[in-house]
Amino acid sequence: MTMSPAAGGLAPSSTAERGARKPLLEARNISKYFGAVVALEGVSLTVRAGEINCLLGDNGAGKSTLIKTLSGVHPPDDGTLAVDGEPVTFSSPRDALNAGIATVYQDLSVMPLMSISRNFFLGNEPTIGFGPFRRFDSGKAATIAREEMHNIGIDVRDTDQLVGTLSGGERQTLAIARAEYFGARVLILDEPTSALGVKESAFVLRHAIAARNKGLGVIFITHNVQHALPIGDSFTILTRGRSGGTYRRGELTAEQLHGLMGGGSELEELQADLEMLARREEAGEDVPTVPLGVDPDAVPLGDEPPAP
Amino acid sequence: MATSTAEPASAPGSGRLREISTVQRLLAKPAAGALVIVVFVYIVFAILSVVRGNLAFLTIPGALNFVGVASQVGIIATAVALLMIAGEFDLSVGSMVGFAGIMIGICVTIWGLPIWLSILIAMALSTGLGAINGLIVVRTGLPSFIVTLATLNIIAGLSSVLTSSVTNITFISIDRAKITADPLGTIFSWKLSFVFDGATSDLFVSVVFWLAIAVLGAYVLGRTKAGNWISGVGGSPAAARNLGVPVARVKIALFMSTAFSASILATLQSMQFASADIKRGGGYELTAITMAVIGGCLLTGGYGSVAGTALGALALGMAGQGIVFASINADWYLIALGTLLLAAVILNNWIRRRFAGLR
Numbered sequence: 001m002t003m004s005p006a007a008g009g010l011a012p013s014s015t016a017e018r019g020a021r022k023p024l025l026e027a028r029n030i031s032k033y034f035g036a037v038v039a040l041e042g043v044s045l046t047v048r049a050g051e052i053n054c055l056l057g058d059n060g061a062g063k064s065t066l067i068k069t070l071s072g073v074h075p076p077d078d079g080t081l082a083v084d085g086e087p088v089t090f091s092s093p094r095d096a097l098n099a100g101i102a103t104v105y106q107d108l109s110v111m112p113l114m115s116i117s118r119n120f121f122l123g124n125e126p127t128i129g130f131g132p133f134r135r136f137d138s139g140k141a142a143t144i145a146r147e148e149m150h151n152i153g154i155d156v157r158d159t160d161q162l163v164g165t166l167s168g169g170e171r172q173t174l175a176i177a178r179a180e181y182f183g184a185r186v187l188i189l190d191e192p193t194s195a196l197g198v199k200e201s202a203f204v205l206r207h208a209i210a211a212r213n214k215g216l217g218v219i220f221i222t223h224n225v226q227h228a229l230p231i232g233d234s235f236t237i238l239t240r241g242r243s244g245g246t247y248r249r250g251e252l253t254a255e256q257l258h259g260l261m262g263g264g265s266e267l268e269e270l271q272a273d274l275e276m277l278a279r280r281e282e283a284g285e286d287v288p289t290v291p292l293g294v295d296p297d298a299v300p301l302g303d304e305p306p307a308p
Numbered sequence: 309m310a311t312s313t314a315e316p317a318s319a320p321g322s323g324r325l326r327e328i329s330t331v332q333r334l335l336a337k338p339a340a341g342a343l344v345i346v347v348f349v350y351i352v353f354a355i356l357s358v359v360r361g362n363l364a365f366l367t368i369p370g371a372l373n374f375v376g377v378a379s380q381v382g383i384i385a386t387a388v389a390l391l392m393i394a395g396e397f398d399l400s401v402g403s404m405v406g407f408a409g410i411m412i413g414i415c416v417t418i419w420g421l422p423i424w425l426s427i428l429i430a431m432a433l434s435t436g437l438g439a440i441n442g443l444i445v446v447r448t449g450l451p452s453f454i455v456t457l458a459t460l461n462i463i464a465g466l467s468s469v470l471t472s473s474v475t476n477i478t479f480i481s482i483d484r485a486k487i488t489a490d491p492l493g494t495i496f497s498w499k500l501s502f503v504f505d506g507a508t509s510d511l512f513v514s515v516v517f518w519l520a521i522a523v524l525g526a527y528v529l530g531r532t533k534a535g536n537w538i539s540g541v542g543g544s545p546a547a548a549r550n551l552g553v554p555v556a557r558v559k560i561a562l563f564m565s566t567a568f569s570a571s572i573l574a575t576l577q578s579m580q581f582a583s584a585d586i587k588r589g590g591g592y593e594l595t596a597i598t599m600a601v602i603g604g605c606l607l608t609g610g611y612g613s614v615a616g617t618a619l620g621a622l623a624l625g626m627a628g629q630g631i632v633f634a635s636i637n638a639d640w641y642l643i644a645l646g647t648l649l650l651a652a653v654i655l656n657n658w659i660r661r662r663f664a665g666l667r
Contacts, residue, residue: 071550093550103550111543113611114536122540123551125533135531158333 023048024084024217025070025101025186031078032065039065042079043243045236047186047217052208053246054228055221057238058261063221066238067188070219071103072096102179103188106195109175112164116156117145119163120178144181152177152207169200173207186217193227205231225257237261335663338604339616341656342623345602345648349623353630365633368502369509376511378625379518381595382618383573386525387566388593389600389617393529395542395609396452396559398566400441401596403464405589408434408574410467413480413584423482423490423579431571437463438567442560452563460593467586484582496579514576518621521569526614538562542609598645599624602652623648 023046032040040062047053057063068074070081072090080087083099090096096103110119117138126137126144142159149156152173154166163171172192179187189208193201209231212218222228228235235252237244237260244260252260255268280286334340357365364370384401391398408430415426441459445452471478487493498513529535540548541558549555570589578584602620605612627644 073550094552097552105547105550109547111540111547111610113543113606114539118536118539122536122548123553125536127533134533135527136533136536138531 022085023082025219026082026085027066027070027076027079028082029079030066030069030076030081032062032069032074033077038241040069040076040241043238043241044079044246045070045219046234046246047219049185049217050212050215051233052212052218052220052231054232054235055219055238056223056225056228056235056257056261057244058223060240061223061238061261062241063223063238064190065241067103067190067219067221070096071101071188097182100183100185101188102182102184102186103190104172104175104179104192106191110163110171112171113162115160116149116163116166116174117141117159119174120145120148120159120181124182148177148181149174152210153203167200168196169203172196172204176204176207176211180211180214180216184216186219187211188219188221190221191223192220193222193224201227223261225254225261229254229257332663335659338611338613338656338660339619340604340663341652341659342603342613342616342619344655345652346619346623346626349626349630349648353626353634356630356634356636360634360636362633362635365630367504369504369507370629370633372502372509372511374625374629375515375622376625377629378621379512379514380573380577381592381599381624382518382621383514383521383576384566384569384592385596385599385603385617385621386521386614387562387569388596389603389605389612389614390525390529390538391562391566392597392600392605392607393542393609393612394538394559394562395545396445396562397456397597398438398441398563399453399456399593400437400459400463401566401570402589402591402593403460403467404434404437404567404570405574405577405592406586407437407463407467408571409578409584409588410471410480410586412575412578413482414470414474416482416486417480418474423486424492427492427496427575430574431568434571434574435564435568438564439560441567442563445563446556446559456593464586471586478586480584482578482582482584487579487582492575493579496575497582499580512576512580514573514580517572517576518618521572522614522618529614534558534561539610542611544610595624598649601656602649604656620652623652 025047027043027045029042029044030040031038031042043062043066045053045055045066055063055066065074069076072093072095075089075091081090082088083101088095088099090099093103111122114122118141121141121144126140127134128137128140129135145159146156149159154170154173163174166174172189176187176189176192187208189204192204192208196204205227208218208220212231212233220228220232233249234246235249235257236246237257239260239262353365357363365374384405388398388401411430411433412423412426415421415429416423421429437459441452441456444450444455444459448455468478471480487497496513500511501508502511529538537548537553537558540551540553541555545555570592573592574584574589577588599620600612600617601607602623603613603616603618605617624645627648628641631638631641631644
């Protein structure tokens with residue numbers, strides 16, 4: 001495991017700025033094992049109100065295990081979680097929700113075959129009436145869902161419309177709006193942009209920023225450095241279950257982040273090949289359709305540790 | 309996605325929604341296909357009865373007849389549909405009907421218990437078995453199709469063992485005088501008789517039960533918190549759990565309700581026929597699923613309709629009795645049933661894509 005000199009902690013320059021904001025949620029030296037597999041070892045993560053912390057890592061780096069630990073799905077084998085500085089134990093996702101920690105999972109947040117308003121209130125249904133006549137207040141649900149969807153920029157004429165008719169970005173924002181409405185203080189977004197197109201990704205990123213501006217703490221999980229760099233206040237790197245350090249905005253370039261995530265050398269090589277091909281094309285030479293230098297079968301991206 | 313360049317607060321609209329007519333909105337309901345099927349089946353058998361020269365299908369006694377047939381399996385179909393919407397199957401309802409009936413028979417004739425108590429014991433035992441079905445499914449995480457296929461056989465075997473150990477026959481007669489003297493016996497054997505052209509025809513209480521259960525089921529699914537949970541559990545159990553829905557409790561309650569509705573049907577049949585037979589209810593499990601599927605329920609869960617399921621029961625009742633009225637060989641019933649099922653699935657699928665906007 002090779003690390004850059006800055007790895008292992010925050011740069012001192014940002015200490016004063018951080019002092020003003022109390023951590024909403026902290027993971028301290030979390031370890032999680034599945035049998036012989038080390039999913040996480042000694043990973044720490046902090047999210048403060050009004051900040052976006054991007055959790056970066058390649059596939060299999062342990063990002064999912066970490067957020068499942070933060071959201072009460074898996075109890076950690078070692079280390080502690082703290083909310084507002086107080087150590088807590090979550091025994092179910094409900095506990096985490098009650099502590100104001102809401103997780104928006106990539107594909108598991110909404111039901112495509114249920115209406116917008118029913119999705120919005122699933123598990124938190126408003127009711128009217130008493131005793132055996134207590135029933136789902138569909139009028140109230142529709143009004144609130146329409147309002148909240150409007151606030152995040154989706155105009156819904158008919159909240160009875162099935163969520164399956166919405167685009168991927170709209171579904172993600174529905175889940176974000178719902179989490180905010182039900183009092184989330186920390187929003188964990190699990191790869192919200194990985195299945196989305198460019199415009200839709202921008203739409204979702206915009207809402208992550210809007211949530212931060214409202215004073216929420218946001219943990220944004222991604223393996224896409226281009227999505228993380230413009231919105232992140234801090235960046236925590238995860239490689240093969242271990243922390244690759246936390247950095248403040250502006251401390252690292254995209255290339256350095258890629259390097260820390262473990263795929264940097266491959267991407268650099270690819271870039272060099274592409275530039276070379278472009279030069280040859282300009283010069284009017286024959287360009288092979290397969291890039292030179294890299295055998296696509298021989299180099300699994302991200303399997304190598306970063307170059308020192 | 310047209311909003312990506314706009315400020316979120318100004319919300320200019322996603323630009324992908326269009327105004328839709330009331331007709332389209334109705335067609336987007338999951339029961340729409342079942343309604344089309346019912347009308348289609350009625351027209352087909354109306355034409356057939358004219359062609360074959362037997363107009364019984366079109367008369368009120370004819371309607372009472374096919375509604376009575378529809379009500380039988382229709383009583384369990386509501387609960388089966390709700391369970392399917394929650395993403396699970398209950399195949400054991402078929403042998404549960406025989407089991408509950410034989411329990412009433414044993415309690416009344418062998419142990420000499422009053423009818424009302426026997427009915428309550430049979431209902432309690434069946435509902436308990438339903439809870440066991442649910443617990444096994446929830447605890448093991450195995451597909452309910454397999455778990456209830458196992459319990460279908462276990463319960464059928466249990467009924468045989470019980471009856472053969474106490475009576476040596478698989479059929480128990482119940483004294484009709486006892487039934488008419490008992491409050492619950494009276495309710496479950498009640499019928500309204502009409503005289504048309506000198507012939508009597510009956511409206512059985514099973515029709516009332518069928519409609520009442522369907523209305524209750526539709527209310528629960530469409531108007532209550534529990535109904536939202538049922539759809540959510542079927543849509544994605546993991547997501548529903550993350551949102552705080554008690555997934556296991558919802559599923560177990562639904563397995564109890566399918567078993568309970570099977571015991572209601574068993575009570576109606578044993579009171580109406582004044583007998584219990586372990587063979588009763590055989591095959592009902594798949595007929596109930598057929599009704600639910602015609603009614604727009606997806607086998608994969610998360611989507612469906614109780615009203616549609618009741619319409620599905622009506623369509624099968626009409627087809628079954630329509631063939632009898634038209635003096636067509638009864639073997640054709642299975643062909644009609646299979647064709648209806650296939651047509652309904654294709655129709656429902658098309659409607660879902662075309663009108664509910666799902667791809």
